[in-house]
Amino acid sequence: MKEIYKDDSLTLHTDLYQINMVECYWADGIHDRKAVFEIFFRKLPFGNGYAIFAGLERIIEYLKNFRFTETDLAYLRELGYDEEFLNYLSSLRFTGSMYSVVEGEVVFANEPIVRIEAPLAEAQLIETALLNIINFQTLIATKASRIKQIVKEEAAAEFGARRAQEMDAAIWGARAAVIGGFESTSNVRAGKIFNIPVSGTHAHAFVQAYKNEYDAFKAYARRHKDCVFLVDTYNTLKSGVPNAIRVAKELEGQINFVGIRLDSGDIAFLSKEARRMLDEAGFTNTKIIASNNLDEYTILNLKAQGAKVDSWGIGTKLITAYDQPALGAVYKMVAIENELGEMEDTLKITSNAEKVTTPGLKRVFRIVNKENGKAEGDYITMANENPQEEKRLKMFHPVHTFISKFVTNFEARELHKQIIDEGAIVYESPSVMEMQQYAKESLELLWDEYKRSLNPEEYPVDLSQKCWDNKMQKIQEIRDAIENIE
Ligand SMILES: Nc1ncnc2c1ncn2[C@@H]1O[C@H](COP(=O)(O)OP(=O)(O)OP(=O)(O)O)[C@@H](O)[C@H]1O
Ligand SMILES: O=P(O)(O)OC[C@H]1O[C@H](OP(=O)(O)OP(=O)(O)O)[C@H](O)[C@@H]1O
Ligand SMILES: O=C(O)c1cccnc1
Numbered sequence: 001m002k003e004i005y006k007d008d009s010l011t012l013h014t015d016l017y018q019i020n021m022v023e024c025y026w027a028d029g030i031h032d033r034k035a036v037f038e039i040f041f042r043k044l045p046f047g048n049g050y051a052i053f054a055g056l057e058r059i060i061e062y063l064k065n066f067r068f069t070e071t072d073l074a075y076l077r078e079l080g081y082d083e084e085f086l087n088y089l090s091s092l093r094f095t096g097s098m099y100s101v102v103e104g105e106v107v108f109a110n111e112p113i114v115r116i117e118a119p120l121a122e123a124q125l126i127e128t129a130l131l132n133i134i135n136f137q138t139l140i141a142t143k144a145s146r147i148k149q150i151v152k153e154e155a156a157a158e159f160g161a162r163r164a165q166e167m168d169a170a171i172w173g174a175r176a177a178v179i180g181g182f183e184s185t186s187n188v189r190a191g192k193i194f195n196i197p198v199s200g201t202h203a204h205a206f207v208q209a210y211k212n213e214y215d216a217f218k219a220y221a222r223r224h225k226d227c228v229f230l231v232d233t234y235n236t237l238k239s240g241v242p243n244a245i246r247v248a249k250e251l252e253g254q255i256n257f258v259g260i261r262l263d264s265g266d267i268a269f270l271s272k273e274a275r276r277m278l279d280e281a282g283f284t285n286t287k288i289i290a291s292n293n294l295d296e297y298t299i300l301n302l303k304a305q306g307a308k309v310d311s312w313g314i315g316t317k318l319i320t321a322y323d324q325p326a327l328g329a330v331y332k333m334v335a336i337e338n339e340l341g342e343m344e345d346t347l348k349i350t351s352n353a354e355k356v357t358t359p360g361l362k363r364v365f366r367i368v369n370k371e372n373g374k375a376e377g378d379y380i381t382m383a384n385e386n387p388q389e390e391k392r393l394k395m396f397h398p399v400h401t402f403i404s405k406f407v408t409n410f411e412a413r414e415l416h417k418q419i420i421d422e423g424a425i426v427y428e429s430p431s432v433m434e435m436q437q438y439a440k441e442s443l444e445l446l447w448d449e450y451k452r453s454l455n456p457e458e459y460p461v462d463l464s465q466k467c468w469d470n471k472m473q474k475i476q477e478i479r480d481a482i483e484n485i486e
Pocket of ligand 1: 265266268292293294298301302305
């Protein structure tokens with residue numbers, strides 16, 4: 001590895017093709033044309049009924065610091081880009097505008113979650129970093145929320161630092177887990193950076209270091225008032241739990257016997273037996289914490305077996321999004337300024353109807369039924385529409401248009417906030433714990449049918465009539481143009 005440069009920046013955290021495209025835009029003098037891009041994903045991850053958006057705070061930092069540094073430019077020079085182009089890049093800053101849903105927001109497939117309006121070159125260069133950030137953080141926040149739906153009020157701690165795809169993923173994944181509802185992380189640096197709660201017990205190595213559990217637990221208790229003892233190093237029921245009880249009894253009044261942790265074996269059986277032993281010894285408030293390759297499926301199964309677990313430590317399967325390692329959010333151009341200075345809507349056609357992008361500058365509203373306080377669906381409009389003005393809102397499926405309903409007594413809540421206004425940041429991120437609270441409240445708007453982990457109902461994400469007509473018209477225009485060529 002070369003040295004880490006003093007002026008290292010994230011601006012080269014992009015794909016080479018972005019720079020190559022920008023070189024052409026610049027050479028052809030179209031680099032400053034206004035372009036509009038949207039970020040959305042096509043399929044919800046994990047078979048879940050919703051996703052929890054995360055990543056905005058890091059995106060704001062990235063765009064705030066967007067500039068090619070001396071060593072960035074020197075490297076591009078090495079790659080063969082010419083001086084004039086490098087000179088142009090050297091003065092580039094992010095001067096565009098950004099609209100986004102906020103972190104912790106409940107989001108769905110096929111709705112714009114972020115919109116960038118910026119000079120074409122800038123909008124192009126930032127794609128990779130934006131998707132990289134959102135794809136990972138939203139995925140982990142969603143997985144965490146999914147696990148939290150199963151553990152409910154029981155505490156969930158994020159234990160994944162050692163298994164994450166490297167350090168960045170551990171740090172930002174810990175933050176995303178907390179946004180998704182986890183009470184704490186074991187990752188101390190994440191605690192420091194994001195001001196989120198940290199928690200921890202001790203490892204098997206600790207017991208091995210003192211050779212026996214009794215001495216290990218005593219040693220731990222000498223330095224810590226709140227004690228959770230790991231009881232499965234040798235034999236959970238014959239040695240671990242009895243030793244924990246013995247130490248707790250000897251130190252009664254001096255320590256808080258907060259819990260024991262089970263990390264192997266049959267967690268259902270062991271937790272029931274351990275619960276009985278703790279209760280018989282009078283430690284009815286001592287909690288049982290479980291860990292070992294857990295995820296929402298195993299936890300649900302353990303609960304069905306009557307496991308007596310009070311809180312859960314979850315690492316690998318959360319932090320690596322084990323069962324679906326990528327979200328697949330994309331960044332698509334929806335409008336571009338033409339040579340006359342007018343904005344033109346654009347789209348990308350494919351043979352798959354669901355994959356055709358929706359052109360134009362759009363707004364997204366959550367339609368909330370005022371009678372029951374529940375969301376009827378999300379409603380995507382053109383920028384100049386306001387669904388709140390309608391008395392009777394027609395919501396129809398964007399592909400199977402015969403599926404439709406009318407909504408009357410509703411509130412149309414706009415989901416996008418302006419984050420950046422022509423380069424100036426106009427939004428202040430709340431704390432991570434506030435994001436967690438926001439996610440909880442956003443989820444309360446959803447009927448339980450959308451939140452169940454298995455085969456959830458499909459939440460409606462609909463287009464307004466104008467939006468739909470505009471899309472059909474653009475598709476027709478492109479078809480006509482192609483036919484004219486032939
Ligand atoms: N009662 C149970 N029902 C279903 N799955 C369980 C139950 N108890 C534990 N598990 C899960 O089964 C998996 C295997 O656990 P087990 O302790 O047998 O293997 P292990 O991980 O190889 O153990 P060790 O950590 O000692 O090497 C883990 O993911 C664990 O969470
Ligand atoms: O199982 P996960 O969901 O990934 O959670 C993290 C795991 O990390 C630790 O195990 P490890 O074997 O690494 O260390 P230990 O010796 O402390 O048990 C801990 O005991 C958990 O089992
Ligand atoms: O604190 C713990 O018990 C812990 C932390 C990280 C990984 N496994 C366990």
